[in-house]
Amino acid sequence: MKWNKKYALGIAVIDAQHKQLFHINDELEAGLQTGIRPEELDAMLTRLGKYAVRHFTLEEKHMAATEYPGLVEQQEAHRSFTARFAEIRDDFTKNGMTGTIINTLQGELTDWIREHVTIMDQQFGKYYNEQQ
Numbered sequence: 001m002k003w004n005k006k007y008a009l010g011i012a013v014i015d016a017q018h019k020q021l022f023h024i025n026d027e028l029e030a031g032l033q034t035g036i037r038p039e040e041l042d043a044m045l046t047r048l049g050k051y052a053v054r055h056f057t058l059e060e061k062h063m064a065a066t067e068y069p070g071l072v073e074q075q076e077a078h079r080s081f082t083a084r085f086a087e088i089r090d091d092f093t094k095n096g097m098t099g100t101i102i103n104t105l106q107g108e109l110t111d112w113i114r115e116h117v118t119i120m121d122q123q124f125g126k127y128y129n130e131q132q
């Protein structure tokens with residue numbers, strides 16, 4: 001799924017990161033579809049995990065600064081994603097690139113990122129713009 005400017009919140013730094021997250025997601029999906037080596041998948045997951053954490057931190061900072069009422073809900077969503085991501089990585093480390101891992105990454109993981117950005121984060125965008 002390609003980035004669309006209708007997903008922009010109107011906060012330049014966050015929008016740039018969301019765009020980048022979509023890009024990493026697309027790369028991951030394309031790689032899984034065409035076939036990648038486990039080392040490549042490992043590198044991609046490292047990149048995605050680091051980027052997601054960096055992004056969540058920045059987003060939460062903006063939410064706190066604007067006293068966003070949905071902050072706690074967002075923190076919980078971010079935390080649950082981070083925990084689930086760690087679980088999937090552990091599974092991959094222990095069992096390798098199994099069909100289950102590939103399906104989980106292609107479905108659950110990439111879907112979560114897209115849905116989070118296009119649904120939950122949009123509510124923050126709406127709030128943020130109303131405050132301006």
Ligand SMILES: [Fe+2]
Pocket residue numbers: 059074078116120121
């Ligand atoms: Fe978020």
